[in-house]
Amino acid sequence: MDLKSNHPAPVLTDPVPISKSRLGIHSSLLPYSPGAAFSSGMYIAIPRKKVIPSKLDDVRASGWLDAMKSSSPPRKKLTKDTSIDVGPDDSQLVYLSWMLKYPSAISSFERIMNYAKGKRIALFLDYDGTLSPIVDDPDRAFMSDSMRTAVRNVANYFPTAIISGRSRDKVHEFVGLTELYYAGSHGMDIVGPVRPSGNDDNNSNCIRSTDKQGKEVNLFQPASEFLPLIDEVFSSLVEITKGIEGAKVENNKFCVSVHYRNVDEKNWTTIAKSVHEILKGHPRLRLTHGRKVLEVRPVIDWDKGKAVEFLLDSLGLSECEDVLPIYVGDDRTDEDAFKVLREGNRGYGILVSSVPKESNAFYSLKDPSEVMEFLNSLVRWKKSKI
Numbered sequence: 001m002d003l004k005s006n007h008p009a010p011v012l013t014d015p016v017p018i019s020k021s022r023l024g025i026h027s028s029l030l031p032y033s034p035g036a037a038f039s040s041g042m043y044i045a046i047p048r049k050k051v052i053p054s055k056l057d058d059v060r061a062s063g064w065l066d067a068m069k070s071s072s073p074p075r076k077k078l079t080k081d082t083s084i085d086v087g088p089d090d091s092q093l094v095y096l097s098w099m100l101k102y103p104s105a106i107s108s109f110e111r112i113m114n115y116a117k118g119k120r121i122a123l124f125l126d127y128d129g130t131l132s133p134i135v136d137d138p139d140r141a142f143m144s145d146s147m148r149t150a151v152r153n154v155a156n157y158f159p160t161a162i163i164s165g166r167s168r169d170k171v172h173e174f175v176g177l178t179e180l181y182y183a184g185s186h187g188m189d190i191v192g193p194v195r196p197s198g199n200d201d202n203n204s205n206c207i208r209s210t211d212k213q214g215k216e217v218n219l220f221q222p223a224s225e226f227l228p229l230i231d232e233v234f235s236s237l238v239e240i241t242k243g244i245e246g247a248k249v250e251n252n253k254f255c256v257s258v259h260y261r262n263v264d265e266k267n268w269t270t271i272a273k274s275v276h277e278i279l280k281g282h283p284r285l286r287l288t289h290g291r292k293v294l295e296v297r298p299v300i301d302w303d304k305g306k307a308v309e310f311l312l313d314s315l316g317l318s319e320c321e322d323v324l325p326i327y328v329g330d331d332r333t334d335e336d337a338f339k340v341l342r343e344g345n346r347g348y349g350i351l352v353s354s355v356p357k358e359s360n361a362f363y364s365l366k367d368p369s370e371v372m373e374f375l376n377s378l379v380r381w382k383k384s385k386i
């Protein structure tokens with residue numbers, strides 16, 4: 001496994017561009033006919049603010065702010081029932097045209113299941129914004145009991161893993177189920193099954209362990225050498241942001257999150273500058289953007305996409321033609337997993353979003369309640385086949 005650094009310095013991520021490789025996808029995987037739906041002005045251009053350089057710092061600050069804003073689109077509630085008297089507004093029309101490109105995984109369920117016939121489905125789920133609603137206090141991002149039941153049911157029928165940016169312990173505590181696998185810190189902290197071949201001895205980042213139920217598991221932590229550095233940076237970030245009202249710093253073990261959901265927008269530049277100030281002294285760390293959160297991560301060639309590949313391999317499913325991985329997530333970090341599934345023509349990414357976004361996913365779901373509906377449909381489909 002190649003864990004070499006590929007980022008020499010802290011970087012800001014940009015909105016995910018549409019890859020030309022989209023056209024190279026195996027047509028049987030595509031949810032729409034290439035060139036048909038978006039051939040006549042249906043394409044949504046996401047405007048980018050043009051920066052006129054004056055002073056370097058101003059440009060940087062403006063770039064930070066742009067990145068923070070584009071990563072954190074406003075939550076939009078779309079009503080399910082459209083009145084006959086009042087037509088849909090512009091944002092609804094834009095959303096509906098966006099859905100031509102990223103169709104609903106619920107209305108396309110039959111199509112997805114037709115492709116899944118004779119295949120084993122493996123399910124990967126993000127947590128925040130996917131299984132739980134995005135809330136003001138990240139410590140209170142609880143999932144509902146009905147969602148927990150849906151996840152338990154689905155995990156009883158399909159190999160299921162949750163891959164979150166949170167610490168593994170934290171996401172396990174939120175979900176509270178033993179029927180599935182957990183990967184924390186964006187996949188940098190995985191507890192997975194012991195490979196069927198049992199051949200992990202050549203990987204120094206793999207440790208055989210026993211979970212609380214006494215089951216033998218494989219602990220994989222590719223960024224373990226970064227632990228002391230992450231702790232140090234966590235303390236520095238707590239210190240440097242303590243004067244910014246509403247800022248919250250979370251230690252996710254192998255990465256640190258700086259939440260600015262409750263920070264007044266006029267202070268977003270201050271928070272970005274503070275984080276960049278800390279990163280200046282740590283070239284082995286980089287910055288990524290999530291929804292109202294800045295994330296400081298080790299510079300290693302590892303992400304949620306790699307975590308999906310690792311888990312498929314651990315499950316003994318990586319070399320099989322008859323496997324259909326499905327990944328459901330709402331964030332930029334989930335794009336790495338969508339990309340792995342798309343580029344390998346392997347499976348489906350499903351983006352959870354109530355606003356149009358460019359994505360490497362194939363399908364979309366509007367919010368966690370639709371995710372639950374999709375999971376319940378998977379269970380009903382599987383039961384009908386037994």
Ligand SMILES: [Mg+2]
Nearest residue numbers: 126128129331
């Ligand atoms: Mg998320």
